[in-house]
Amino acid sequence: MSIAVAKDSWEAQRRRAFLLGLAPSVIVLVAITLIPALALVITSFTPLSLTDPVGTFRFDDLLGNYRELMADPRFLGSVATQLKLSTASVLFQVLVGLGLALLLNGSSRILAAVRSVFLIPMIQPPIVVALIWKILYSPDVSPMHRALEAVGLPVRSLLANPDTALWAVAVADTWQWFPFTMLMVLAALNSMPADPIEAASLDGANRWQLFRYIILPYIRPILVVCALFRLIDSFKAFPLIYVLTNGGPGTVTEVTNYYSFVQAFNFSYWGYASAIATLMLAGVFALSWLVGRLDWTRHGRH
Amino acid sequence: MISRRSLLRSTAAIGAASLLPRAGWAEAIRQRFDGVTLNVSTFSAAFPSLLKQWLPEFEALTGATVNYDTPSFPVYNQRTDLELSTGGAAYDVVNVTFIYSSRWINSGWLTPLDDFIADRNRTPADWDVTDFLPGAIAPETGADGRLYGIPWTAEALLTGSSRFDLVEAAGLEFPDTTDDLVRVLRAVNGKDRVAGFVADNHYGWTFVPYLQAFGGNVFRAPPDDLFLTLDTPEAIAAAEYYSNLLREFGPDGAVTYTPDQVTQSLKLGRVNFTDAGQLYLAQLGDAKTSKTVNTLKFGLVPKGPAGRFPGTAVHGLGIPAASKNKEAAWAFIQWALSKQTTAKAVAAGYGSPARRSDIESATFRQKQVINGSDLAQLALDSVDLAAKSGHMKYRTVSVYPQVDQQLNKAIELITTGQLSAKEAMQQAQVASLAELKRAGVKI
Numbered sequence: 001m002s003i004a005v006a007k008d009s010w011e012a013q014r015r016r017a018f019l020l021g022l023a024p025s026v027i028v029l030v031a032i033t034l035i036p037a038l039a040l041v042i043t044s045f046t047p048l049s050l051t052d053p054v055g056t057f058r059f060d061d062l063l064g065n066y067r068e069l070m071a072d073p074r075f076l077g078s079v080a081t082q083l084k085l086s087t088a089s090v091l092f093q094v095l096v097g098l099g100l101a102l103l104l105n106g107s108s109r110i111l112a113a114v115r116s117v118f119l120i121p122m123i124q125p126p127i128v129v130a131l132i133w134k135i136l137y138s139p140d141v142s143p144m145h146r147a148l149e150a151v152g153l154p155v156r157s158l159l160a161n162p163d164t165a166l167w168a169v170a171v172a173d174t175w176q177w178f179p180f181t182m183l184m185v186l187a188a189l190n191s192m193p194a195d196p197i198e199a200a201s202l203d204g205a206n207r208w209q210l211f212r213y214i215i216l217p218y219i220r221p222i223l224v225v226c227a228l229f230r231l232i233d234s235f236k237a238f239p240l241i242y243v244l245t246n247g248g249p250g251t252v253t254e255v256t257n258y259y260s261f262v263q264a265f266n267f268s269y270w271g272y273a274s275a276i277a278t279l280m281l282a283g284v285f286a287l288s289w290l291v292g293r294l295d296w297t298r299h300g301r302h
Numbered sequence: 303m304i305s306r307r308s309l310l311r312s313t314a315a316i317g318a319a320s321l322l323p324r325a326g327w328a329e330a331i332r333q334r335f336d337g338v339t340l341n342v343s344t345f346s347a348a349f350p351s352l353l354k355q356w357l358p359e360f361e362a363l364t365g366a367t368v369n370y371d372t373p374s375f376p377v378y379n380q381r382t383d384l385e386l387s388t389g390g391a392a393y394d395v396v397n398v399t400f401i402y403s404s405r406w407i408n409s410g411w412l413t414p415l416d417d418f419i420a421d422r423n424r425t426p427a428d429w430d431v432t433d434f435l436p437g438a439i440a441p442e443t444g445a446d447g448r449l450y451g452i453p454w455t456a457e458a459l460l461t462g463s464s465r466f467d468l469v470e471a472a473g474l475e476f477p478d479t480t481d482d483l484v485r486v487l488r489a490v491n492g493k494d495r496v497a498g499f500v501a502d503n504h505y506g507w508t509f510v511p512y513l514q515a516f517g518g519n520v521f522r523a524p525p526d527d528l529f530l531t532l533d534t535p536e537a538i539a540a541a542e543y544y545s546n547l548l549r550e551f552g553p554d555g556a557v558t559y560t561p562d563q564v565t566q567s568l569k570l571g572r573v574n575f576t577d578a579g580q581l582y583l584a585q586l587g588d589a590k591t592s593k594t595v596n597t598l599k600f601g602l603v604p605k606g607p608a609g610r611f612p613g614t615a616v617h618g619l620g621i622p623a624a625s626k627n628k629e630a631a632w633a634f635i636q637w638a639l640s641k642q643t644t645a646k647a648v649a650a651g652y653g654s655p656a657r658r659s660d661i662e663s664a665t666f667r668q669k670q671v672i673n674g675s676d677l678a679q680l681a682l683d684s685v686d687l688a689a690k691s692g693h694m695k696y697r698t699v700s701v702y703p704q705v706d707q708q709l710n711k712a713i714e715l716i717t718t719g720q721l722s723a724k725e726a727m728q729q730a731q732v733a734s735l736a737e738l739k740r741a742g743v744k745i
Contacts, residue, residue: 050387157555250715
């Protein structure tokens, strides 16, 4: 009995010590993440406008902003644009990242050097990436446009054309973020045991069959995680839109967080902008939940 | 013991003090603010940069210390809008940004300056507030008729041609009307690989002179009657006309051009005509960076069926209502916008003063004549025209930023062929109405 009490006491002490150790991190987390998020949600229930902050910080119609959003064609359009941009850029990033990882998977010094070069876009500040592509997409100064014109394939401004503007943004986003997938896939390939590939080769499998039946099943969880991480991150695509298109021409590249920015910082409707941000937050939470539900151990069974 | 640092500071102060102005207003503020720290914020531009260089003069004159902050234009506006709206006392002097002036003034976020100006102990007569252009004073005045900002710039929207030699070669003159402009552009577009026309894609600024020239307007009778008039036949005709200038005569990607891109394209002679602020147009006269100095020509914005309506933009210095150093803040404004300081700025090359004495000075006139075009006179004519008709009142309406963006979108939609002029302007009308309702504006 006394041994059990002592054990409980020791476990209780241990738990308390853990909690005490965690407390500073939890306090910081609450202060810098949860409290602002709570403030955002509370603000979304008000029609707060900075032109009349006292008069508009009221709670007489809690769902007013959300009702307005459901009837706001510009908001609904921005969600559709966001989904198009996110799907296209994440798909490109995963395909390009995967392709390059397969090509660059090896131990030679040249491959190592090339891998390092391909990481450069990812370590650039997003605003620098946006400026690089602004130059590339501006016909009067763009080396890309001049080169195409020189070989007899002149291309009109991609950003001013409503049919190509969103694709142009997706390409720039892909350029910056394909190295993330490449890096993750390379890490997975490095940790892959050689035996299954050797055995399949001995059985006469060709390169495609090796990829389809051995490599792809092994790296599939990594690809799914990459896609989900990039999908969550793609909701934050702001500098590219801000620098390249301002959401235009018209509203063809106006994604949801850019629309939220316009409402908050151009029009001072902080309540309305907070409602948009809250809906985005809910979407990101849903995706994060999905990431958490992934079977992380699956590749261990192959 | 005197440290090296304090010795250097004293020497600098003595040096600055020896250059201090001796005017009556300077005597009124001399050594009255010893130990006061002033927080001044405005956006980064030519005049604020000059003031920054001359701050030791103000500090030596008054004894105050100045913290001086000049972020970029959008950052400044967002930061100050937030600070003023929350009743913050972080700033003692702020720039009263033109497009926010109605919101900031009529919300009671700024201090009326009339009492400071009328009190001869604080502001001797030689400071002369009547010297500022009436067209520049008007946007700094509240609905209550009181003055809330002293203007440091009065910029006009003008028309510029970087390759006027092509126009002359076609036997034509500088376009005076909207019809003339099209005639000229048809004659010169594409000659020497030079596109005819481009404008800053902030169409809520560059398009409105055309909207009004066609007899349209943004609101029915601003600032009292804010009924939107974006879908009138006149407004639709103006939007069709302007979008056609960009579509038919613009360079590739015309709707993506920012002000700096417009200036650069005219400097390099890639585009011929634009409508732009005089500060941007004056840069075309810089022989070091411009290839078109010898072929430039400037004029007023074209006249339409309803007349000529040049745009103007005014910025001034004001004092936040929550400032704890209002006396010292007024002393700063007096110094910064005294005849002596603004004349010194003009001598240093400043291009858009708001004092008539500066604009009419020989120093300014000499600098503003570029390849035979008198930018100063054109700007003065524009500001006077804007002041007389009051057509710029639309721009200081507190909800104009919302409508401004709808106009940007509308012109882009028409130019890129996504919507017809009628559809785009009707859409802008409906969307702007929704924005105004959200802002609580009663129409």
